[in-house]
Amino acid sequence: MTGMRVLAAMSGGVDSSVAAARAVEAGHDVVGVHLALSAKPGTLRTGARGCCTVEDARDARRAADLLGIPFYVWDFAERFTEDVVEDFVAEYAAGRTPNPCLRCNEKIKFAALLDKALALGFDAVCTGHYARLSLVDGRPELRRSADEAKDQSYVLASLTPEQLTHALFPLGDSVKTAVRAEAARRGLAVADKPDSHDICFIPDGDTRGFLAGRLGERSGELIDDATGQVLGRHSGVHGFTVGQRHGLGISTPAPDGRPRYVLALEPVSGTVRVGSADRLRVTEITGERPVWPSGVPLAGPVECVVQVRAHGGTAPAVAEAVDGGLTVRLRKPLRGVAPGQAVVLYRPDPAGDLVLGSATISATA
Ligand SMILES: Nc1ncnc2c1ncn2[C@@H]1O[C@H](COP(=O)(O)OP(=O)(O)OP(=O)(O)O)[C@@H](O)[C@H]1O
Numbered sequence: 001m002t003g004m005r006v007l008a009a010m011s012g013g014v015d016s017s018v019a020a021a022r023a024v025e026a027g028h029d030v031v032g033v034h035l036a037l038s039a040k041p042g043t044l045r046t047g048a049r050g051c052c053t054v055e056d057a058r059d060a061r062r063a064a065d066l067l068g069i070p071f072y073v074w075d076f077a078e079r080f081t082e083d084v085v086e087d088f089v090a091e092y093a094a095g096r097t098p099n100p101c102l103r104c105n106e107k108i109k110f111a112a113l114l115d116k117a118l119a120l121g122f123d124a125v126c127t128g129h130y131a132r133l134s135l136v137d138g139r140p141e142l143r144r145s146a147d148e149a150k151d152q153s154y155v156l157a158s159l160t161p162e163q164l165t166h167a168l169f170p171l172g173d174s175v176k177t178a179v180r181a182e183a184a185r186r187g188l189a190v191a192d193k194p195d196s197h198d199i200c201f202i203p204d205g206d207t208r209g210f211l212a213g214r215l216g217e218r219s220g221e222l223i224d225d226a227t228g229q230v231l232g233r234h235s236g237v238h239g240f241t242v243g244q245r246h247g248l249g250i251s252t253p254a255p256d257g258r259p260r261y262v263l264a265l266e267p268v269s270g271t272v273r274v275g276s277a278d279r280l281r282v283t284e285i286t287g288e289r290p291v292w293p294s295g296v297p298l299a300g301p302v303e304c305v306v307q308v309r310a311h312g313g314t315a316p317a318v319a320e321a322v323d324g325g326l327t328v329r330l331r332k333p334l335r336g337v338a339p340g341q342a343v344v345l346y347r348p349d350p351a352g353d354l355v356l357g358s359a360t361i362s363a364t365a
Pocket residue numbers: 008009010011012013014015016017033034035036037052109126127128129195196
């Protein structure tokens with residue numbers, strides 16, 4: 001479809017700059033917007049790296065200028081803090097492992113931003129996400145990106161059909177190297193800008209330190225799940241994720257000398273249960289709050305491939321919608337399946353695996 005009124009979400013990175021350029025080229029009427037998401041952005045003077053820095057806003061503006069489109073900066077810092085950062089902290093405090101990019105898509109980019117865009121008369125929000133999106137008989141179909149390494153369908157799979165109907169992902173069919181080459185060809189100054197990674201509001205990558213700063217000391221015991229033996233103390237369940245092996249701070253070596261992994265987090269008592277790798281194997285996953293991006297709930301047990309974290313963690317499975325939730329029986333056990341992460345169901349397809357549904361992991365067995 002051409003001639004839509006499109007609001008391009010421009011981070012100041014190479015992907016969203018090229019995505020906006022392609023939207024312009026496709027004949028849409030495009031306006032660029034950069035979201036100020038941090039209450040304390042880094043500045044040009046200190047050169048500090050941070051979330052949504054002054055440099056990022058400037059890069060986005062330059063790209064918009066080159067494309068000849070109007071450009072605005074909108075302050076969404078309060079919404080972002082409430083819906084993404086506070087949620088992130090609360091989830092860790094509750095012993096779960098959240099995915100903040102997924103939450104940002106669900107609550108900010110395709111909720112607060114999309115709502116404002118629709119209210120202003122735009123038809124769609126365009127982003128530089130790597131995922132394929134098409135409308136088939138009026139139903140959105142979300143598929144994995146052509147670039148396997150960059151695929152972001154996992155963090156978009158919890159969007160509803162209503163949200164996806166108003167989304168535009170112009171990079172879905174491209175690989176990152178081609179996008180960089182295109183940025184250079186178009187004269188976009190951000191062509192060489194490094195990929196953003198990890199969590200944008202923790203620029204130094206020290207998630208544990210960030211959470212410790214927010215949640216303080218909440219000490220508890222590290223317990224060997226098999227023997228009940230206390231192996232050490234820790235300063236908060238928020239420092240751990242199911243499947244974690246390193247940084248456990250265990251002072252007592254296991255009698256069998258095998259490495260130990262986090263098996264479960266119990267926030268009320270502050271207990272971290274650890275055990276050997278074989279105890280980490282999961283064959284059944286229970287999911288809550290399922291979402292069907294194409295608007296079609298699973299009918300009966302369905303053979304699919306599931307993914308349980310943003311990178312890797314895939315296995316063939318049989319999934320079934322039950323009582324407003326989801327049950328997944330894995331055909332091959334997975335390790336490191338953490339409550340709070342999403343379980344995303346895919347139907348394998350040479351044209352890009354199709355997202356059938358998604359749910360939040362609530363329990364494993
Ligand atoms: N601060 C922001 N303002 C506006 N849009 C944003 C912002 N941050 C992210 N986005 C949008 O969300 C998309 C995905 O965000 P993500 O953090 O995964 O970026 P990315 O893959 O590094 O892309 P880019 O190279 O454009 O930064 C971006 O391509 C962009 O469209």
